Amino acid sequence: MKYDLKARVQCNFFSQHYGCNLVCDSCMACKPAKSTEPLMNYRDFTLSAGHRLSRFSHRTYVAMTRPEELSPWICMPGWALETCTRDPMHVIYLGVCRDLLASLLADWMDANLLPAAPTQQERLRLLSLEMHAACKQAKQLVCSLICMLPCAAHAALRQGPCDLTLRTIRISFRRKFFTLANCNLGKAEFPELSTTWKAAEIKVVLWFLSVKAVELTDPLLQAGTACVWSLNEAMSLLDMHDIILPQQEATRFAELMRQSLLYWQLLAGKCHAMGKKCWKLRPKHHVMDHLCDDVQRTRINPRLACSCFQEESYLGHLKRIAVHCSSMRVMERTLQRLLLLLAVRWKHSREAMNEVEAQYTFHDLM
Ligand SMILES: [Zn+2]
Ligand SMILES: [Zn+2]
Structure with a gap:
């Protein structure tokens, strides 16, 4: 699955995330604070950093996390900690x-x-x-x-x-x-x-x-x-x-x-x-x-x-269309206009492709 950090936490219900002292859902790295272990500071990026030794796999995650804090997704076949990608x-x-x-x-x-x-x-x-x-x-x-x-x-x-x-x-x-x-x-x-x-x-x-x-x-x-x-x-x-x-x-x-x-x-x-x-x-x-x-x-x-370029730009297009629709029928009109937009885009790229093909055959003849 792909998402930004916020959605990663919200979709998976991870108990350790960027807002906590234990900053990461896949290891025991922590923020520098009075109550945390300085050797596990996430701001250490050297290869000998302590948090590298504390990385866990999916099995360790399931075994180590308290049942009430486990992600509900563990019931889903195919879901693993490693399938939560980073964008x-x-x-x-x-x-x-x-x-x-x-x-x-x-x-x-x-x-x-x-x-x-x-x-x-x-x-x-x-x-x-x-x-x-x-x-x-x-x-x-x-x-x-x-x-x-x-x-x-x-x-x-x-x-x-x-x-x-x-x-x-x-x-x-x-x-x-x-x-x-x-x-x-x-x-x-x-x-x-x-x-x-x-x-x-x-x-x-x-x-x-x-x-x-x-x-x-x-x-x-x-x-x-x-x-x-x-x-x-x-x-x-x-x-x-x-x-x-x-x-x-x-x-x-x-x-x-x-x-x-x-x-x-x-x-x-x-x-x-x-x-x-x-x-x-x-x-x-x-x-x-x-x-x-x-x-x-x-x-x-x-x-x-893993990156959300397409998804985000799709949302951007939807938004741009939606703000021009009347508030009464916004759901219906947005989708209709999106189809129109896609049709126009498709037509343009087909024309462009034809142009390119024509050029190629011309070159081949030379
Ligand atoms: Zn980590
Ligand atoms: Zn380009």
Whole structure:
């Protein structure tokens, strides 16, 4: 089953979750608190961390949990703790990336690395313009970043220019600007991208900032670079492969993710010691930790098998249709209009396909 963290808890009735001191349903990792064991701190991402020894399998979960706290799903054949997957879209793009990208911007702002302008707001605007220009230049790449094409098409896109694909899929990427408000910057709080940033946009920002970060030379800022670069690299590995990853790639994915977490841990520690609010660590980082091991063990590509991109965008379409329907007959009209929308979409893509086929035969004749 796939869901975000909240639905994971609500659907499965887990008694240990991100809101508790015992932060995880699959191991005994805990939040740092007076009553908890410091060796089991979930914020330790090293390979020798204590919580790694306390991971449990489905059988241990059933044996160890008190009957009244067990998930009712254990009666269902086929359900196991391991079949509750973790969704990289929520954990990474809508989760840790919000903190990562905003913290990176905060660090760059402090180090005076943004384009020169009188106010911070203006400097962020210039950076956004730079991002739009970079996106325009790398149009194919960005398109392959944000669209959900099957893998073969993606791999081809990333290797080289292919105008065929560009014409057939018309991608509209909303031009978004960084502001002090939507990154929660310039306050005495942790920087964080606001919820107006959608997953696909965050994916593009992740790519842009990691390309830009590579140019930095300051050693402390380079830790941030390593953090963002490894995460971007890990995610693009997922983008380029099919549902079952080759063993080598699965291992590389896990290594890159772990590297990113370790650098994060380093930065969070440094900021904490300096009393600076930046590089926040959340229970989502622990989920990411599990995700690396799951991918390495099962070799299942979580982008295709576990992420909720399609589901969420379906809900988005439904909502957009529903707000234009009259409140009296909203249930009926929404579904009717959805069918119409699908019919139009289908017609367009069939026309596009015909165009492509015509082009192919033309080339073959040459
Ligand atoms: Zn855990
Ligand atoms: Zn694409």
